[in-house]
Amino acid sequence: MIRGGTVTSRGELLRIRILLLVMLAMLGLLAAALWRVQVAQGHEFEGDLKKQSVRRVRLPGQRGEILDRHGHVLAGNRPSYCIALYLEELRQGGRSNTVNSVMERLDGLGLLIGRDPELDREDVNDHILQTLPLPLIAWRDLDEAELARFAEHAASLSGVDVFVEAVRVYPEGRTACHVLGSVKFDSKIVNADQPFHYFYPETVGRAGLEKRFDEDLAGVAGGKSLLVDVSGYRHEDLAVREPEAGSDLLLALDLKAQRAAEQALQGVAGAAVIMDPRNGDVLALASAPTYDPNEFVPILTQATWDRLNSDPGHPMVHRAVAGTYAPGSVFKPVTAFAALENGKINAGTSFTCPGYFELGRARFNCWYRHGHGAQNVRGALRNSCNVFFYETGLLTGREMIAHMASAMGFGEKTGIDIDYEAPGRIPLRHQQQGWYSGDTCNFSIGQGPVTVTPLQMAVMASTIANGGNVPWPRLVLGIRAPGQDAFAPIPPRMVNRMNWSKRSLDLVQGGMRDVVMHRSGTGRLARIPGINVSGKTGTAEFGKKGNPKKRAWMIVYAPTEKPRYAIALVVDEGQGGGVDAAPRVQYILGQLFDVPLPESEVVHG
């Protein structure tokens, strides 16, 4: 047996004790370092951990509805049942293997539910690279049969589930399409104050009220945070902050009136506006031709977009507010008021119309070649005599007519709550050069350098109807926040008070009554039994020399005694206001007052 030394020296034992002390001290050092890393700096590392393994997903809120004044839904939401794949349950080692297993699953599912696969390898690959923790939507808008097949055969498969998306729907189809606008499905809404990593696709307004009130309709987005593993696959959800639903819009539109206006424009291009002259509510804002906003949802196909853009009727243009037209004779009441209010003519002033008017060497014809004979202003309105208004216009002068037009809202936007409104044009009051008497003549009868929108015409009709208050056209009555019963109202308001004298009003209102109710009034085709209607027709020439075209106008208000409705209607190309516009207005009046009328060829033919 080995004996290793007989005497144990104290020095050796001391050395060993020191060694133990040193080793324990070094372990103590480790403990101190642990304390620093875990307790003192723990937050920092927790932050690093979150940064690399936590992802935030934006959750869009339920979009608000758009309703007509009686609560009919014009724009709403419907559920779209989709099939979603969850790649974290289908993953294999390696990306191409994962793509293979996904494609396999897609093929199998397609056979089961009876739909062709809509995703290819590239789509799956893109999803893995860009939006891995989100579900991959394989099919949208499953019908009942497909859903049933899925539930029966495929519901127990791993990595697959039904996913419900909210999709915008317009139950009334084309009705009020220009007012409502359209939406798109966007999947990257940049939001600087709350950085998200991923976004669920969301409905965003792209035109019309959907766009203008998008912030109110969209609500407030929520968020979801989830844990991802080192490869980016979703591991589990951590927390959800629920989104807030959007607000609803209550419109002044009346669905029945809107339908009537659009039906009246069947087969032509044009616009029709119906207002309540007492408060400025816009009961109908119609433009033709129309489009179907449902075609934009869920995705606008290239074919549809091409078709809409290449349509020669330009269905996407909102003619009621954006279309600028020469008004023609419907402008004559403005000239009349300008002359009467400035004392240039009165009730007894009479001019004789021989069928033409000579100015220097130029000769302007009246539309009635035989001449209207002697008339006062009321008669001239009834007959829509050009010669009377040439005389009156020259007497009054361009400045006063322009001043009156401007006070009635022409030449500038009304400020209605919708985009793309055009201001129209009236000759500047202080424009001096290049203005001749002939221009004043044209101006007096609504031709030449004057353009208006159908909406401005409806405002004018309302102003005359209510005796001189220029209303602001109110399209949106109120906005209702989610969970509330009442709408926060957008109050009506008046833009201007004309302060017309009773004498002037009586003359012009009387003349306009005669236009419809007199047996030879130009607007007699707009008559409906039992109701007194006032109005004015107009035929405005436009187009190039050698290719003359005409706008066909009519404005009315009814009932004459206490007007509830003011209407402006224009047909882009027609023969004349009395021929083309009046019957259409008659149809609208029949619908508004519930008066049955024989089917008109013009409207239904």
Place this chain on the structure above:
Amino acid sequence: MDRARFMMLLRRMDWGMLVAVGALLGVGVLFIYSACYRGDPDTVAPFYRKQMAWSGAGGIAFAVLTFLDYRRLAEQAWPIYAVGIALLLLVLFVGPTINNAKRWLDLPGVRVQPSEFAKLSTLLALARYLARPGLNLAHPQVVLSTGAIAVVPFVLVVLEPDLGTAAVLVPTTFMLLYAAGVPLKTLGLLVLIGLLLLPVGWFALKGYQQERILVFFEPAKDPLGAGWNKIQSQIAVGSGGLMGKGYLAGTQNVLGFLPRNVAPTDFIYSVIAEETGFVGSALVLSLYGAVITAAIRAALISRDKLGRLLSVGVAVMFFSHVFVNIAMTIGLMPITGLPLPLVSYGGSFTVSIMAALGLTQSVYVRRRRS
């Protein structure tokens, strides 16, 4: 050995060390399970079961070495040393290449690491030499002979390459000289020479090994490559906080940020730190302190110098592994390949460490009577 002597030795065992070792082995199995956990108990890789088997084998090795008389073992020190050298040569020429290294030998049914055996065989030889009665420790030849005994296995291990294991031989040899009684002046000189030789060592390092050291000083240099493990390990440790996230609730390993192949082995302490926080980490550190103290206790109470040196050597080897591994996990030292004794997954290593601890027990139970 007869039954009476067996019972006596059993009573004299250091129960403190047994408890600490048993606790550490248990911690190892528990957290190897957690390191392999992916959120579903059905899919846990069966490493923890293997580790239980290795722990059992280690327990047997521990018992065998305890009851074996260390002095008889030391009588065979030179043949055992020769076997160690032979195994090291064998692995270099015949062993399979795994991960660009030749460290393993495929024996029927089991894969062993000769470097583990060589650590113990070298220790035995060194202790036998330095404990020789009448040795003049002040004589320079003592140091040279010691160096000669140690350098052969050192070089062979370096050639595998297994720098970590080779490096452990250095402090072990040095501390044996220190504990044996070599004069401090000589020891000081050795330290100086060692420092001067460091630059030589740097250039002898392979590219990836140099990379590891550089990345240690600047992990942002290569956060997705060599710096990844260091950064992820620190995040794991730091985010554990005071109380930890809870057993099986550590996200770094479950989500795969701490790579699956290192979590149960070299970075097992990260998993413990993330899931048990400072409280748990410090507790494990204390258990290691207890084991080292027990080994030194055996050295202090040993009946002879041989036992003293053997125990000191085991204590220093054990301490080196623990210190380097935990320091690496926290980010205080560059990444090495040193596993954590009794807790990291690994068969050869567990068995050899248990055998080494058994050796100290062998010394302890045969201590002086008073």
